Amino acid sequence: MTSIWLRALPYIAAVAAVAGLLFGAYRHGLSVKDAEWQSRWSDRDTLDAKALATNEAAERAKEQAYQQSINKAIQDGQRTIDQATADATAARASADSLRGAADALAARLAASQASGHSCTAAASQAATRAVMVLADVFKKSIQRNTELAETADSAIARGRVCEAAYGAIAK
Numbered sequence: 001m002t003s004i005w006l007r008a009l010p011y012i013a014a015v016a017a018v019a020g021l022l023f024g025a026y027r028h029g030l031s032v033k034d035a036e037w038q039s040r041w042s043d044r045d046t047l048d049a050k051a052l053a054t055n056e057a058a059e060r061a062k063e064q065a066y067q068q069s070i071n072k073a074i075q076d077g078q079r080t081i082d083q084a085t086a087d088a089t090a091a092r093a094s095a096d097s098l099r100g101a102a103d104a105l106a107a108r109l110a111a112s113q114a115s116g117h118s119c120t121a122a123a124s125q126a127a128t129r130a131v132m133v134l135a136d137v138f139k140k141s142i143q144r145n146t147e148l149a150e151t152a153d154s155a156i157a158r159g160r161v162c163e164a165a166y167g168a169i170a171k
Helices: 001-112 118-170
Strands: none
Touching: 001 118
């Protein structure tokens, strides 16, 4: 029985050696494939990082361009609002002079009524009252129109600023 084992021992050793060699080749193939896979994975990670950096830079550039467009729209709008305010101040000064002229006319009519004849005094007094009422209505109309114009100019300017800011972002 021992002789059978002794005769089979070289064959068993050869089979074990071949099995060991096959297992070694299998492990080597696994390690080569793992290294290849790891290399590809690292390359993909590097490309992803580069793409991320490129995309971030592009998005930051877009964001800065948007912000610059909005800032420009705000500056232009502020200039328009300042111009509207200056125009309203000039209109108010002009309206004040018109109100002053209306007051002077009413005062002249009142003075001329006082120095008039008694027969024409009643007619002159009624005309003077009518002129004073019209002068008062005219003054109030000028004041209200000035306020409305100032409000409208300001609203238009602010609306244009919003439109410009939206237009800058929508592009």
